Amino acid sequence: MEKFTVHTGRGAPLRAGNVDTDQIIPAVYLKRVARTGFEDGLFAAWRAADPEFVLNKEEFSGADVLIAGPDFGTGSSREHAVWALQDYGFKAVLSPRFADIFRGNSLKGGLLTVVLPQEVIERLWDMVEADPSTPITVDLVEREVRAPGVAEPFEIDDYTRWRLMEGLDDIALTLRHTDDIGAFEERRSPWLPVAQ
Amino acid sequence: MARTMAEKVWEEHVVRRAEGEPDLLYIDLHLVHEVTSPQAFEGLRLAGRGVRRPDLTVATEDHNVPTENVLGPIADKVSRTQIETLRKNASEFGVRLFPMGDIDQGIVHVVGPQMGLTQPGMTIVCGDSHTSTHGAFGALAFGIGTSQVEHVLATQTLPMTPFKTMAVTVEGELRPGVTAKDIILAVIAEIGTGGGQGHVIEYRGSAIRSLSMEARMTVCNMSIEAGARAGMIAPDETTFDYIQGRPHAPQGEQWDAAVAHWKSLRTDDEAEFDHEVVLRAEDIGPFVTWGTNPGQGVSLDAAVPAPSDFEDPSARAAAEKALAYMDLEAGTRMRDIAVDTVFLGSCTNGRIEDLRAAAEVIRGRKVADGVRMLVVPGSMRVKEQANAEGLGEVFTEAGAEWREAGCSMCLGMNPDQLKPGERSASTSNRNFEGRQGKGGRTHLVSPLVAAATAVRGTLSSPADL
Structure with missing residues (x-):
């Protein structure tokens, strides 16, 4: 996983709430067995149907910070939604509220999801729509999102922040505690089912 | 201290707790299907890792499968490759698989309960958001992404930060023609698709207690549509009757010990939830x-x-x-x-x-x-x-x-x-x-x-x- 510290880029305003993962990447793209190359599936239905959709607009091409409405990433647990956003080039998503599984997936994979108040999201929308070249900085070190006239702190727990900044693999971290896992397994109740 | 059922099940599964870190939780059952697992198995292969507990892992084919002519090859080449990849992975890593045509094949959340693999007090995960279904038995069951699927395959654990708790209480008697599906759709309309975010919902009240096991599964299944990580219902005689005699249910003395333990899981009377929502069963229609x-x-x-x-x-x-x-x-x-x-x-x-x-x-x-x-x-x-x-x-x-x-x-x-x-x-x-x-x-x-x-x-x- 790539390390994430500070990223400055341009914003894409997605003025919609309740963006479910079926919209982020429709199920038909989930049949693949590879881990990369999902950019063509990102918002595929909306990109195909609506010339005015934000990712179809020339002025937002190359934007890499997605600014979305509340309840982003609801629905299916498909981590392909995170992969599609990353493969397309997004480094961070800002929203007033994320669905839990999507948020967990994004922070595992190094896509920084940042919770900001609705009014800040609206200011950022207005700002990047007025000037798509507006620089937006997502600073994980200082836990702050910055744009001209905006310096908004955000919350992220110390452990996740550390893991993202170091680019650490969760599995390798857990495997340091194999003895604890083995000891726990000795204590498990004898009636618990086994599948074989 | 008085605790909710979710908190009790959580505490029983903490492998390791350290200041400033998520709890490391043990996973009792890992259900696998073809869509969210190929990249996880590939990750194991690339890292030279194996599946820690194939005996606590079960795979089935469900999302891609056609529902007619299931004995022939799948016509869609991409779907076929995904199914074949699961078969190859299951065989290579020693995971039990129920393929198309097998009498035990079916949707992953239907298969677990019907085999008796889903039991109260367990932690159950699957790379599928509707894993919340299994909470109907008083299990802590939640959907995970593919990175976590790989993590569970490799370690049989997950690092997790505790959930908040929410009680959804439905009191009274359902009107004729009103079902569990209507209850959960009404709950979602009431609290919204983000209303349960960050929470484990415990469904309580007389209307919930009077539901059959299968109806309880319908309710817990759609907890995710209310934004919750999981849904749970306290195990009772309805639960025990459903499990007893199924292929993986405990037997003899083990059964008695299990039931005694399962009865201890219910939320303590004095326990407090972070949020509470109350609905009247009589107010719910189709x-x-x-x-x-x-x-x-x-x-x-x-x-x-x-x-x-x-x-x-x-x-x-x-x-x-x-x-x-x-x-x-x-x-x-x-x-x-x-x-x-x-x-x-x-x-x-x-x-x-x-x-x-x-x-x-x-x-x-x-x-x-x-x-x-x-x-x-x-x-x-x-x-x-x-x-x-x-x-x-x-x-x-x-x-x-x-x-x-x-x-x-x-x-x-x-x-x-x-x-x-x-x-x-x-x-x-x-x-x-x-x-x-x-x-x-x-x-x-x-x-x-x-x-x-x-x-x-x-x-x-x-x-x-």
Whole structure:
């Protein structure tokens, strides 16, 4: 996983709430067995149907910070939604509220999801729509999102922040505690089912 | 200190706790299917890791599978590759797999409970958001992403930060014709699709206690549609009766020890939840959705709402967008909405009781002209049971298609899909844009409403027949 510290880029305003993962990447793209190359599936239905959709607009091409409405990433647990956003080039998503599984997936994979108040999201929308070249900085070190006239702190727990900044693999971290896992397994109740 | 059931199950599974770190939780059962696992197995292979506990891991084929001609190769090459990849991974890593054509194959959330693998007090995960289904037994069960699937395969644990707790209490007696599906749709409409975010919901109250095990699974299944990580119901005699005698249920002295433990899991009387919501069972009627998220629902007796009915600007904008996608006009009575497809099945409503309830309505009647009805059992065991009871015949005689087990038309990943512009009454769990096929329009309903709608061709309850 790539390390994430500070990223400055341009914003894409997605003025919609309740963006479910079926919209982020429709199920038909989930049949693949590879881990990369999902950019063509990102918002595929909306990109195909609506010339005015934000990712179809020339002025937002190359934007890499997605600014979305509340309840982003609801629905299916498909981590392909995170992969599609990353493969397309997004480094961070800002929203007033994320669905839990999507948020967990994004922070595992190094896509920084940042919770900001609705009014800040609206200011950022207005700002990047007025000037798509507006620089937006997502600073994980200082836990702050910055744009001209905006310096908004955000919350992220110390452990996740550390893991993202170091680019650490969760599995390798857990495997340091194999003895604890083995000891726990000795204590498990004898009636618990086994599948074989 | 008084604790909730979710907190008790959590505490029992903490492998390691350290200041400033997430708890490391042990996972008792890991369910696997073809869609969210290939990249996880590939990750193991690249890192030279194995599956720590293949004996606590079970795989089934469900999302991609066609529901007819299941003994031949899958026509869709990409789907076929994904299924073949699962078979290869299961064999290489020693994971038990139920492939198409196997009597134990079916939707992952139907298979676990029917085999007795789902038991109270367990931690259960799957790379599928509807893993919350298993919470009906008093298990802590939640959906995970593919990175976490790989993590569980490699370590049988997950680092997790504790959830908040929410009580959803439904007191009273359900009116005739009102089902578990109507309860959960009403709950979602009440708290919203983000209302449960960060929480484990415990469903309580007399209306919940009186539900059968399968109805409880329907309720917990859609906890995710309320934004919650998991849903749980305290285990009781209904739970124990359901589990006893199943292939993986404890036996003899082990059974007694297990039941004694399971009884200790219920939430302490003095325990406090972070949030509480109360509904009266008598206030709930047959419930249907009109929009493109599961929170956009109303009573079948109501009409399609107008965007101006919503005060919140984002809810108003969402309603406007949903009505355009659904091609509906505000003020249209829900009962006047005609459908061309009825789908009965899915991990929400594809169990034997669902099929029985629908068959009771359909028996001796015909599916309306111009309506296609798909009946898809949640597992091959469900199909076998339904056939033994003559339900398959009831469906085919009425003109419905009686298929093999799979996720089918719940999601657009296999041949069972809506065409652009088609409209369905569906017992599944999501009415998102394009969920049942590109351009398709979905109304979420209970099995009773699905059956009555198939007969009349417009959204209906059995009382309308």
